[in-house]
Amino acid sequence: MNGRIVWLFHLLCFTGAALQMTGPSTYKARVGSIAHIPCTFTAHKLPADPKYFAVIWNLEGKHILSYDNIVTSTDPRYSLDKDRALNGSAHLTISNTFPSDGGIYTCSVIDSPVRREKEIRVKISGAALQMTGPFTYEARVGSIAHIPCTFKADKLPANPKYFAIFWYLKGKHILSYDNTVIPTDPRYSLDKDRALNGNASLTISNPSVSDGGLYTCSVNYSSFLMKRKISMTLSARPLLSMLGSVQRNRENTLTCMANRYFPNDINVTWYKDGKVLKNQSMGEPLQYDNGTYQVNSTAKITPSDDDRNKTFSCRIQHVSLQEPLQEDFQLSYEGTNNQEFQSESSSHVVIIIGIVIAVVLIIGIIAAVILCRQKRKRKGQAFGVCPLLQCPSSTDESIV
Structure with a gap:
């Protein structure tokens, strides 16, 4: 009986001695760097058997990280190399360290049935500068873009003597701020006061x-430099217009134009009473000098009396639109055969043109009267020389 106790005692002692924690108890890193907090150990047999092995940080x-066949962490910045851990190096890696990452870390290594722990004091030094904000930004062509670049620091507002900002587009310098904002294009600007307080948006x-x-x-x-990359994508909303006239009992071509849009991927579809028209086609897109596009979609229809008051629609779907852009019109018909159908859109155009013509005629008549009166005064004649309008007599004082 005493022999078995001695044997178990030696077995436990041997197993305990087979797992020893090594390495330093302190570690220093700079803000924004990649930290490798050390945790090394020796064991009777390496690599360790994953079935009986675990690491806890x-x-x-x-708790911030654990490895038990798989690595799980509470922050995506934390990681651990499984293969190196099984071979005696269970370092904790922290990408882009913050000042708050300083403190006392505990590394626990379990090689069943033995568990060993080691404390490592971590100090994060350097300027407490952390870049924040999104990595992508979407803007509209022709609008005002504010490309985000925000940061945190130990002390804000920053001291202008030790502070500078540089902006680049595709690796090419476009703006700098070092006491003075200097852009390479007058469209670029930066708010100095906001920049000193953590918002260096362009x-x-x-x-x-x-x-x-x-x-x-x-x-x-x-003297501490940090960079952040932001990808800006632009879009331009298409302008929709419909062209063409419609007559009964003959083939007509309807044209729907999507204009000034970006990017190129777009869908233009014709409908009749909510159903897709079969005889339609998309043309080849044309690109303007400013990079935007224009494309036409055509539909061929042969309207009859049955199409009276049917609703025809052109619908555009594009990434710049939260909802499809659509314009509708109804075919109306009055009178005898072969008279022209007219959509609501075209009738509005006719009304507008008529109003414009009437205004122009009125302005022309008034101008002609004034011109004639001025000539009459200069030449002392009773009538002007207007071919279509006789000037008023000298006794008519109502026209001035």
Whole structure:
């Protein structure tokens, strides 16, 4: 009996001695760098058997990462190399360290049935500068774009003596701020006061298609440099217009134009009473000098009396639209055969043209009267020389 106890005692002692924690108890890193917090150990047999092996990391007593066949973490910045851990190096890697990452870490290694722990004090030094904000930004052609670049620092507003900002588009310098904002294009601007308080966003007035791409915001504060890349995509809403006239009992071509849109991918469809017209086709898109596009969709119809008051629609679907863009019109018919059908859209155009012509005629008549009166005064004649309008007599004082 005593022999078995001695044997178990030696077995436990041997197993315990087979797992020993090694490595330093302190570690230093700079803000924004990649930290590799050390946790090394020796064991009787390496690599360890994954069935009986585990690693647990805690920060100030709070669990942040574990490895037990798989690595799970509470922050995507935390990681651990499984193969290296099985061979005696269970380092915790932290990408883009923050000042808050400093503190006391505990590395626990379990090689069943033995568990060993080691504390490592981590100090994060350097300027407390952290880049924040999204990595993508969407803007509209012709609007005002505010490409985001925000950051946090130990002390804000920043001291202008130790602070600078640089903006790049596709690797090419476009704006700098070092006490003075200097852009390479008058459309670029930056608010100095907001920049000193953590918002170095770039403003672009009237952006065009060519302004899309990968931007880099570089913030230099107290000899510490951090960069952030932001991809800006642009879109332009299409303008919809319909062309063509419609007559009964003959083939007519309806044209729907999508104009000034970007990007090129677009869908233009014709409908009759909500059903897709069969005889329709899309033309080849044309690109303007500013990068936007124009495309026509045509539909051929042969309207009859049965089509009276039917609703025809042109619908556009595009990434710039939250909902499809659609215009409807109804065919109306009055009178005898072979008279022209007219859509609501075209009738509105006729009314507008009529009003414009009437206004022009009235202005022309008034101008002619004034001209005649002026000539009469200069030449002392009773009548002017207008071929279509006789000038008023000298006794008519109502026209002035």
